[in-house]
Amino acid sequence: MMKPKTLYDKLIDTHIIRQLDDQGNVLLYIDGSILNEYTSPQAFSGLRDAKRRVWRPESILLNVDHVNPTRPERTAEMTDPGGELQVRYFESNSRDFGLELFDVMDERQGIEHVVAHEQGMVLPGMVIAAGDSHTTTYGAFGALGFGIGTSEIEHMLATQTLAYKKLKTLRVTVNGELPFAATAKDIVMLLIAQIGADGATGYAIEFCGSAIDALSVEGRMTICNMAVEAGARGAFMAPDDKVFAYIQSAPRVPQGDMWQQALAYWRTLHSDPDAVFDKEVVLDCASLAPRVTWGTSPDQGGDITGFVPYPADEKDPAKRRDIQNALAYMGLEPGTPLNQIPISHAFIGSCTNGRIEDLRAAAQVLRNRKIAAGVRGIIVPGSTQVRARAEQEGLAKIFIDAGFEWRQSGCSMCLAMNEDVLMAGDRCASSTNRNFAGRQGAGARTHLMSPAMVAAAAVAGHLVDVRQFLQQES
Numbered sequence: 068m069m070k071p072k073t074l075y076d077k078l079i080d081t082h083i084i085r086q087l088d089d090q091g092n093v094l095l096y097i098d099g100s101i102l103n104e105y106t107s108p109q110a111f112s113g114l115r116d117a118k119r120r121v122w123r124p125e126s127i128l129l130n131v132d133h134v135n136p137t138r139p140e141r142t143a144e145m146t147d148p149g150g151e152l153q154v155r156y157f158e159s160n161s162r163d164f165g166l167e168l169f170d171v172m173d174e175r176q177g178i179e180h181v182v183a184h185e186q187g188m189v190l191p192g193m194v195i196a197a198g199d200s201h202t203t204t205y206g207a208f209g210a211l212g213f214g215i216g217t218s219e220i221e222h223m224l225a226t227q228t229l230a231y232k233k234l235k236t237l238r239v240t241v242n243g244e245l246p247f248a249a250t251a252k253d254i255v256m257l258l259i260a261q262i263g264a265d266g267a268t269g270y271a272i273e274f275c276g277s278a279i280d281a282l283s284v285e286g287r288m289t290i291c292n293m294a295v296e297a298g299a300r301g302a303f304m305a306p307d308d309k310v311f312a313y314i315q316s317a318p319r320v321p322q323g324d325m326w327q328q329a330l331a332y333w334r335t336l337h338s339d340p341d342a343v344f345d346k347e348v349v350l351d352c353a354s355l356a357p358r359v360t361w362g363t364s365p366d367q368g369g370d371i372t373g374f375v376p377y378p379a380d381e382k383d384p385a386k387r388r389d390i391q392n393a394l395a396y397m398g399l400e401p402g403t404p405l406n407q408i409p410i411s412h413a414f415i416g417s418c419t420n421g422r423i424e425d426l427r428a429a430a431q432v433l434r435n436r437k438i439a440a441g442v443r444g445i446i447v448p449g450s451t452q453v454r455a456r457a458e459q460e461g462l463a464k465i466f467i468d469a470g471f472e473w474r475q476s477g478c479s480m481c482l483a484m485n486e487d488v489l490m491a492g493d494r495c496a497s498s499t500n501r502n503f504a505g506r507q508g509a510g511a512r513t514h515l516m517s518p519a520m521v522a523a524a525a526v527a528g529h530l531v532d533v534r535q536f537l538q539q540e541s
């Protein structure tokens with residue numbers, strides 16, 4: 068009898084070129100990569116110095132997203148000299164190494180983790196490595212995606228391989244039916260709060276259960292994307308018919324007979340019934356409420372119906388200090404109801420929640436409403452294609468009528484590497500994935516939540532339970 072395999076085993080075993088030792092280190096084949104202007108420059112410099120070429124240029128896509136401007140009337144011109152340098156070097160790398168580039172003005176440009184699946188670069192069963200931690204997003208398609216550092220990018224470009232240490236496996240089973248107004252974002256925020264920001268360090272997570280099966284592919288992407296905030300360097304789900312339908316029309320996806328052959332293989336990509344995981348976590352989402360963070364780490368959050376915690380209630384001295392420090396940075400008093408925290412900014416975008424479904428969810432809240440006086444609302448679609456689609460569907464008009472800025476695509480205020488930066492003391496309801504101190508600007512404060520929750524907060528002028536807004540309509 069063959070030993071039952073997990074999906075992770077299957078993904079790894081089909082890509083091992085050679086075992087490097089008996090400690091789980093292997094030489095792994097990488098199917099492809101999408102690289103950004105921010106983390107790739109040194110890798111290309113390394114290749115140039117060593118006079119090396121890229122091994123399989125057609126498997127690599129270059130895409131500008133981290134530093135580009137998002138102003139509505141943007142041009143190819145960069146406003147920031149550092150960004151200008153990065154983008155120009157990126158362009159010369161594209162030319163000199165023969166790699167396709169989606170530049171700032173390309174209609175296929177966007178955040179890499181949105182562009183990759185729009186382009187059909189991620190197929191079930193693939194292994195994708197890239198210079199960005201949120202490469203885990205591709206797990207929603209039954210692929211293994213993980214972030215790598217600059218020297219690894221260089222190695223991958225030169226050889227199409229990486230030295231890789233196999234992870235332990237964690238199965239997260241999410242049971243129950245998602246209640247009204249609770250989202251995939253709330254599932255993953257609950258998981259992170261429960262297991263901690265390092266709860267999945269050293270693990271690859273396989274998500275399963277009725278709540279995951281019921282999610283849209285975009286919701287699954289949100290979960291795999293943010294799983295890295297629990298430390299997971301790999302997060303995936305077995306691909307199903309929803310996934311196959313979602314990718315079928317994308318440009319690089321196999322067609323005709325090849326599609327049929329691929330489908331037959333993709334249907335084998337699931338953990339065998341008796342496969343054993345190193346660790347198991349079970350969540351029940353039947354009573355899940357919309358969540359927000361109050362701290363400076365994605366695991367510091369709770370239900371919107373809750374309160375800013377009292378540090379004294381935390382028994383672990385290190386965690387108590389973390390809470391104290393977080394509340395000092397966030398300017399929050401213990402015991403404050405979370406739904407009374409006023410905001411100055413509302414940001415909807417990012418690779419976690421900048422897709423078309425996210426914009427539809429925000430528009431549902433914003434239709435016929437205005438954002439509160441004193442709040443600046445910013446919407447940055449996850450890709451230029453998402454932007455065009457939102458305009459076709461009339462969502463952009465809803466956002467603009469509500470008083471939101473409707474901007475061009477990029478990472479933008481998710482990490483404030485372009486001119487979309489908050490000032491010290493600003494407080495932002497944000498659909499992003501990281502609330503670290505200074506993430507959206509030095510001294511700025513970030514509260515993570517779903518895009519509909521951000522929209523509701525923008526209208527109310529403070530963090531608020533989106534269910535009040537949606538129930539009014541039903």
Ligand SMILES: CC(C)[C@H](C(=O)O)[C@@H](O)C(=O)O
Nearest residue numbers: 105106198199200201214482
């Ligand atoms: C710039 C890049 C290295 C970084 C990442 O790896 O995730 C960024 O995208 C982020 O979200 O913090």
Ligand code: SF4
Nearest residue numbers: 178417418478481482
């Ligand atoms: S949108 Fe944010 S999280 Fe995603 S790649 Fe860009 S900076 Fe990183």
